[in-house]
Amino acid sequence: MDTLTDIAVQKAEQSRLPEVDLDNPGFGKVFTDHMLEMEYKNGEWKQPVIKPYGPIQITPALSTLHYGQSVFEGTKAYYIDGKTVNLFRPEKNYERMANSCERLCIPKIDRETFLEGIRKLVKLDHKWVPEKDGNSLYIRPFACAWDTQVAAKVSDTYRFYIILSPVGSYYDAPVRLITSQNYVRAVEGGFGEAKTAGNYAASFYPARKAQQMGFSQVLWLDAFDHEYVEEVGTMNIFFLIDDVLITPPLGGTILPGVTRDSVLKLARSWDMDVEERKIGMTEVMEAARSGKLQEVFGAGTAAVISPVKEIRHHGELITIHEDGRGPVGQKLYDTIYGIQRGKLEDRFNWTHSIEVA
Template identity: 60%
Template sequence: MSTDNTFNITKVSSTRVENVNLDDPGFGERFSDHMLEVEYREGQWQKPSIKPFGTIEVTPALNTLHYGQSVFEGMKAYYADENTVNLFRPEKNHQRLVRSCKRMCIPPVSEDVFIDGITKLIKLDHQWVPQKEGNTLYIRPFVCAFDPIISARVSDSYRFFIITTPVGSYYNRPVKLTTSQKYARAVKGGVGAAKTAGNYAASLYPAQEAEEKGFDQVLWLDACEHKFVEEVGTMNIFFVIDGVLVTPELSGTILPGITRASVIQLAKHWGLPVKERRLTIDEVMEAGANGTLDEAFGAGTAAVIAPVEEIHHDGQSVRFDFEQRGPVGQKLHDQITDIQWGKAEDPFGWITPISVNS
């Protein structure tokens, strides 16, 4: 085991990367050689450890299993060249993790541990970063309660982990969306803006029902009136209506996506009209019917820019003729991914490069 001022590091004796096809890795199925773990006890976070990836032993009474006090993030690392791996806006992921922790009564992890931990993991496991265009190393930081007590209260102990996994495309074709008049993802005053496990667990059954009807995901509407568009189960949603890029405003029930913010900033930089506002599903369907809905796409870390093929609501559908992305979505996708992969200028300072051979 080696140590530095802030981390204990135990390296694997030999890598498993030769056993993984990085050109076709699936999504979240194989995990890199190392992981990070930090324990919170006695009112403070302890010294971080990087160790071989493996199982952890927990008690059946672990309170996070019963009461769901956990939050997570989703990030990617991008192969730039044999010496460099890029991170995309990692400080924004840390800021969102801190906000999620606050909402779930979890002590926040410091930015130093978050960024430095990811950096050290990437340096150790840089061979796991796929070189094939479109494939990346997915990074999953998460925090969970660790008290061995079945009691509905705030925990006294926590664990922070970072694991990584090589991934391919999340969606390999345009997606079909349907609304739900019966279920809701989030309510005002709830935890919709936090990236917490329960949000995703609650969305699985409606998503399963949507899949049984031939759709890929639910286009969530507001919980009170089932009238206003909010987001898709796995990403934020954008529409190009009469030449204007429109997305639902953040109101506490929508996850503030890092890719969402990047799309808005980039579009404004180009001079493309952008509006963040309340948007009814009836307006979307009417724009589709009268020809002013030019395109729709989702935006998220896993999907980047995912084109929408169909929007279904109340027995009616709007369909798009694009085999892949529309012109706005394609332009945004190309620019964002080129910045991420180091192929284009980064005018916003979004990229944090990691020198993997130093």
């Protein structure tokens, strides 16, 4: 054991890196040599440890498996050169995780432990950060209930982990969306804004139905009127109508995306007309019919900006982008990805560089 500040490090005896094709890693299938682990018991989080990545021992009574008291995050590390790896706004992921913990009754993790844990782990496994354009190292921090009791109650014990996975691009096909009149992802007063397992579990059945109908994902609408747009599976959504960039407001039912926030800040800095407001499908469909719907794209860590090719709503299909992104989506993608990869000036101080050599 050697110690880097107060995070103990137990190194893997042998790296698995030679077995991995970093140019084609898929998404979330391969994990690096190490992980961070931290225990919560007797009312406090204990010292975190970085140790070799591997199986964890649980019993069938682990409360997380039954009641889903868990939260997670997703951010990425980007290859800059042989000496540097960049993180992108990890403090926003910390804030969101702290809010998710609050909503799920999980004791908050200390900010510095979260951020320093990511930095130390990424530094240790920096050789796993893919160089190839479009690829990166996905960072998955998560916390979950650890009581071994089959009882629907707040757990007394928890575990926090950070695991790392080299990834390629997430959506390679243009996104085709369908709205649903039968299913919703979240309701006001629920926990739609928390990054917690249950939100994703609830979305799988409708998403599978959408896929069976030939669509990539569901475009979620509000739970009351089935009219106002919310978000997509793992992305926030933007519409460019008559040169105005519109996105639904954060009101508790959608995830406050880091990419969403970056898009808004960039667009405002370019003096674009930007509106965070409710947007109904009636307005979207009318804009499409009258030729005013210029662009639609999803924004999320996985793909940065994903153009939406088609939307089907109440049996009517609109086609927005035949291929690729529109000019605004492309400019946003180029700017955000350019900043992430250290190729463009970082005017907003979004990147955190980690010296790895």
